[in-house]
Amino acid sequence: MIVLITGASHTGKTALAQKLLEKYKYPYLSVDHLKMGLIRSGYTKLTTMSDDSALTDYLWPIVCGIMKTAIENEQNLIVEGCYIPFDWSKDFAAEYLTKIKFYCLVMSEKYINNHFHEIMKYADVIEKRIEDEGLTIDTVLRDNAEILELCRSHKLEYILIDNEYQVNLEL
Numbered sequence: 001m002i003v004l005i006t007g008a009s010h011t012g013k014t015a016l017a018q019k020l021l022e023k024y025k026y027p028y029l030s031v032d033h034l035k036m037g038l039i040r041s042g043y044t045k046l047t048t049m050s051d052d053s054a055l056t057d058y059l060w061p062i063v064c065g066i067m068k069t070a071i072e073n074e075q076n077l078i079v080e081g082c083y084i085p086f087d088w089s090k091d092f093a094a095e096y097l098t099k100i101k102f103y104c105l106v107m108s109e110k111y112i113n114n115h116f117h118e119i120m121k122y123a124d125v126i127e128k129r130i131e132d133e134g135l136t137i138d139t140v141l142r143d144n145a146e147i148l149e150l151c152r153s154h155k156l157e158y159i160l161i162d163n164e165y166q167v168n169l170e171l
Contacts, residue, residue, distance in 0.1 A: 031081025
């Protein structure tokens with residue numbers, strides 16, 4: 001089984017992947033780690049400042065290949081990151097789709113307004129963030145509203161974080 005986790009920045013994708021790894025012993029692939037490996041190795045001209053759509057266009061075919069290989073070998077894998085397109089399912093035949101569980105984390109406007117200090121506090125809970133200067137309550141509100149709209153327009157299910165941060169998945 002492939003567990004695909006996406007959402008806006010700072011929604012807890014990596015922390016959730018880590019929890020699932022610890023609970024189910026499934027390895028996980030951080031799309032951000034893949035991005036940084038390709039950037040640092042010089043295998044791409046893209047940078048951390050590149051447009052998200054350019055990064056998605058570059059990274060997603062690689063991630064798809066990894067997911068298909070894991071499915072074909074009957075291996076479990078958690079894949080988490082921002083660079084997952086909302087029309088992701090078009091890249092998989094039906095027999096692959098039955099092996100993929102998709103989760104999108106979205107924080108509500110109310111949650112962000114009431115818990116922004118906690119969002120900032122937990123930003124480094126799993127990974128150390130190097131470039132976080134541009135993060136403001138306004139960017140978090142905007143990004144989550146955009147992700148929510150994309151989920152709705154693509155008819156994708158999402159996990160809405162509204163009152164308190166309670167994200168527990170049973171696979």
